[in-house]
Amino acid sequence: RPDGGTRTLHMTGEPVLDAEGCTASMWAVLRDVSELRRSEQAVTRSRASVQREEHIERTEHRMAVELQQTVLPPWRGSLRLPPQGPGALDIAAHYLPSASSGLIGGDWYDAMELPDGRTLLTVGDLTGHGIPATSAMAMLLGALRGMAVAGIEPGALMGHLNQVLETSIQPALGSALCCRFDPGTSVLSWAQAGHPAPVLFRGGAGRLLPPPDGMLLGAAPQAEFEQDEVRLFPGDVLVLHTDGLTRRGDRGAGPDALLALAPRFAEARTAQECVRGVVEEFGGTERLDDACVLVARIGA
Numbered sequence: 255r256p257d258g259g260t261r262t263l264h265m266t267g268e269p270v271l272d273a274e275g276c277t278a279s280m281w282a283v284l285r286d287v288s289e290l291r292r293s294e295q296a297v298t299r300s301r302a303s304v305q306r307e308e309h310i311e312r313t314e315h316r317m318a319v320e321l322q323q324t325v326l327p328p329w330r331g332s333l334r335l336p337p338q339g340p341g342a343l344d345i346a347a348h349y350l351p352s353a354s355s356g357l358i359g360g361d362w363y364d365a366m367e368l369p370d371g372r373t374l375l376t377v378g379d380l381t382g383h384g385i386p387a388t389s390a391m392a393m394l395l396g397a398l399r400g401m402a403v404a405g406i407e408p409g410a411l412m413g414h415l416n417q418v419l420e421t422s423i424q425p426a427l428g429s430a431l432c433c434r435f436d437p438g439t440s441v442l443s444w445a446q447a448g449h450p451a452p453v454l455f456r457g458g459a460g461r462l463l464p465p466p467d468g469m470l471l472g473a474a475p476q477a478e479f480e481q482d483e484v485r486l487f488p489g490d491v492l493v494l495h496t497d498g499l500t501r502r503g504d505r506g507a508g509p510d511a512l513l514a515l516a517p518r519f520a521e522a523r524t525a526q527e528c529v530r531g532v533v534e535e536f537g538g539t540e541r542l543d544d545a546c547v548l549v550a551r552i553g554a
Contacts, residue, residue, distance in 0.1 A: 341437030409481030
């Protein structure tokens, strides 16, 4: 048009024939479809934008998964710590994704032998999802491992982790559970920061260990974390997990369902069998968040 605008027309027409079959005239209907065409073009651009965003999300999700797999312990299946001697722990762990597998969070689990012969057991969870959560988890788990190797007690260790999170570039909140088991005395020393307490299964029954005081990591500077001890006996099964395991959307009996696994744990011969029971019970449910579970079975 003279003003530089563009109009889009849709036209339909037919010839009108005379008695001899020749074209006598033409008729046509024209419709201005400019607005419709502009809407179609807008939809096309929007679809292309959505596809780009989906590609970015897939890339970020893949990077978050790769980072998580790099940071979590390299061992799979089961682990025995210490490898030799009485009182060793039979350990197994598993990561359970959320109902929406695209939500990769900051959940972790770890078990390692310390230089003094004791064993570190830990699980934790940071707020958020994606690369920021997994990168913060990598930082925090690395700090936790280093301080545990240096011999720092679980309660003091939690205080240092709180300072690490407080001074990080990307502030976040986190919950954590840190346990140290001495195979010589069969004593478990542990501390927690706003985290579900370990569940102890003994003699076909399960119970939550009374938690020592400890608030969420990153919630307040100079926070103090208490430490507690419990004596473990051969055949005991200790379950550590993040709160995403029992916070389920299909029904509200998550913790009770975990305690109900006590008879199955009593019959299990390995920690891996116990983990398999947890996965069968919780793996197919509509969890609101991803989760980690770590099982330690005390040997004779």
